Amino acid sequence: MPYSRSLLCATLLPLTLLLGAMGTGTGSGAPELPESTDAGLPDAGAPDAGPEAPDAGVAELGLLPPAPVPSRKAAPPIARLRTLSRKEDLLSRARPRRDGRLVVPGPGGEAVLTLDPTLQAQLTRIMKDYQVPYGAAVAIEPSTGRVLALAEHSQAQPELRGLPVRAVFPAASIFKIVTGGALLEAGVSPEEEACFHGGKRRLSERLLEDSARDGACYSLAAAMGKSANVVFAKLTRKYLAADMLRRMAARLRFNRPISFPIPTDVSLASIPDDEFGLAEAGAGFGDVYLSPLHGAALAAASVTGVWRDPVLFEPGPDTPPPPAEQVLSPEVTRALTEMLEETITTGTARRIFRERGFRVDDAVGKTGTLADRNPFRDYSWFVGSAPKENPRVAVAAVIVNDPYWRIRATWLGREAIRLALERLPAPPQGGAEKAEPAVPEPATSEPVANEAAE
Numbered sequence: 001m002p003y004s005r006s007l008l009c010a011t012l013l014p015l016t017l018l019l020g021a022m023g024t025g026t027g028s029g030a031p032e033l034p035e036s037t038d039a040g041l042p043d044a045g046a047p048d049a050g051p052e053a054p055d056a057g058v059a060e061l062g063l064l065p066p067a068p069v070p071s072r073k074a075a076p077p078i079a080r081l082r083t084l085s086r087k088e089d090l091l092s093r094a095r096p097r098r099d100g101r102l103v104v105p106g107p108g109g110e111a112v113l114t115l116d117p118t119l120q121a122q123l124t125r126i127m128k129d130y131q132v133p134y135g136a137a138v139a140i141e142p143s144t145g146r147v148l149a150l151a152e153h154s155q156a157q158p159e160l161r162g163l164p165v166r167a168v169f170p171a172a173s174i175f176k177i178v179t180g181g182a183l184l185e186a187g188v189s190p191e192e193e194a195c196f197h198g199g200k201r202r203l204s205e206r207l208l209e210d211s212a213r214d215g216a217c218y219s220l221a222a223a224m225g226k227s228a229n230v231v232f233a234k235l236t237r238k239y240l241a242a243d244m245l246r247r248m249a250a251r252l253r254f255n256r257p258i259s260f261p262i263p264t265d266v267s268l269a270s271i272p273d274d275e276f277g278l279a280e281a282g283a284g285f286g287d288v289y290l291s292p293l294h295g296a297a298l299a300a301a302s303v304t305g306v307w308r309d310p311v312l313f314e315p316g317p318d319t320p321p322p323p324a325e326q327v328l329s330p331e332v333t334r335a336l337t338e339m340l341e342e343t344i345t346t347g348t349a350r351r352i353f354r355e356r357g358f359r360v361d362d363a364v365g366k367t368g369t370l371a372d373r374n375p376f377r378d379y380s381w382f383v384g385s386a387p388k389e390n391p392r393v394a395v396a397a398v399i400v401n402d403p404y405w406r407i408r409a410t411w412l413g414r415e416a417i418r419l420a421l422e423r424l425p426a427p428p429q430g431g432a433e434k435a436e437p438a439v440p441e442p443a444t445s446e447p448v449a450n451e452a453a454e
Contacts, residue, residue, distance in 0.1 A: 062249070065255045065270060067268065069270040076377070078168040081160070083161045084263075094115075114147050114312055123416055124153060127412070132153055133155050133401060135163070136397070138397075142303065142391045145311040145322055146310075147312050148420055149416070164291065165292075169289060169292075172369060172379060174381050175282075175286070176224060176232055177366055179236060179245065179283070180220070184331075186239050187239075188235060191220070194235055196228070197215055203233055203279070203280060205276050208276070208279060224339040225339070225342025226342075227347065227454035229285070232282055237282075241278075245271050251328075254288070255268060258294060264291060264293055267288075269281075272286070292397070296395055297394075299383040299385050300391070302336055302340065303333065305328040305332070306326055307325045308323075341388060343384070355414075358418060364388050365413065367409070378401040378405065381396070383396045383397075395416040
């Protein structure tokens with residue numbers, strides 16, 4: 001594959017190194033960082049199908065999960081979530097400088113963080129004001145990888161720290177970005193249609209069979225926007241082999257460590273070989289987990305075609321730029337961006353992004369929702385970026401709600417994009433600087449259906 005040159009054959013890293021969160025130091029001027037000693041996914045659950053794959057001992061980096069993947073239904077990893085240790089919690093040591101920038105002390109002096117303190121405070125305040133049980137929002141500058149916000153709040157566990165770097169949240173339909181990229185690379189047109197019956201959310205082997213009862217047809221692009229599970233499952237089964245989906249997932253950093261000063265969980269993805277299991281995974285119903293930090297970087301890569309590890313320290317004058325890897329061809333990148341625009345213009349995020357007084361134009365993105373039944377947890381996701389042609393910010397937002405909720409992730413993600421664009425320097429043709437925006441009131445609390453929505 002021409003755009004996966006970095007997927008070199010390598011022996012899998014020792015399991016003991018990858019059970020915990022992975023992190024590395026940054027360039028000059030950054031403080032020394034602790035090694036990870038605490039795992040975000042301790043005591044892994046049901047074994048993954050990976051060992052059954054050929055050549056399981058030596059594999060291209062990321063093709064096999066580096067640790068057993070927990071079963072979402074039997075052993076959801078959020079139930080064993082642990083806080084960052086004091087040593088790992090870098091942001092707890094950050095202090096404002098006279099100019100307002102956040103710095104952390106280190107052996108070489110103060111290191112300046114890339115975070116925007118105002119944006120960080122705005123997003124944190126939103127989650128606190130609406131008392132989200134678990135929530136995180138990350139904002140990244142796609143052209144550089146600079147992290148602008150790492151906000152979090154847990155009303156359920158107020159002492160909890162580290163949600164932005166924990167891969168304990170089912171990726172749900174966010175994984176359709178990976179599937180969409182793999183389908184496009186396999187030659188599937190965004191206009192390719194699949195027809196279905198029985199609703200676009202639920203999956204069963206019977207529904208994946210073409211039938212005279214199929215009364216609705218969606219193109220691949222429309223299915224991305226409306227998060228049509230059956231269409232993605234059908235197209236996955238028709239055009240993709242398990243290895244094709246694994247390679248795209250690995251290229252987009254699933255099953256691989258992400259270099260970051262704060263120890264960050266590996267986003268684990270189990271891609272089964274059996275036909276129905278593969279179709280489920282392609283539609284977003286597999287055992288796949290994602291950290292918000294990874295989600296924001298994924299949003300950036302999906303519209304730039306380039307993977308950049310997130311950057312938390314401002315580079316010094318002699319610091320070389322972080323490595324950038326072309327992970328999607330220009331043709332696939334353009335088509336994938338057009339598909340993700342459907343989410344905002346005609347799909348699942350249309351209403352939120354058109355809210356009067358808080359509208360965000362020219363954005364692209366993907367929503368995802370999934371629910372645990374016992375105990376009930378409603379996971380909602382939004383990842384996206386704006387503006388479409390020259391993205392200045394990429395975000396990820398995740399919220400885990402009880403049956404009654406006040407905000408969900410699409411609303412928080414929209415606010416992350418809107419507020420970040422207000423904070424970023426105006427482009428060369430931009431006008432006068434805008435005043436700090438108000439925060440809108442979301443819809444009143446309402447119950448969540450006890451089932452997976454998309």
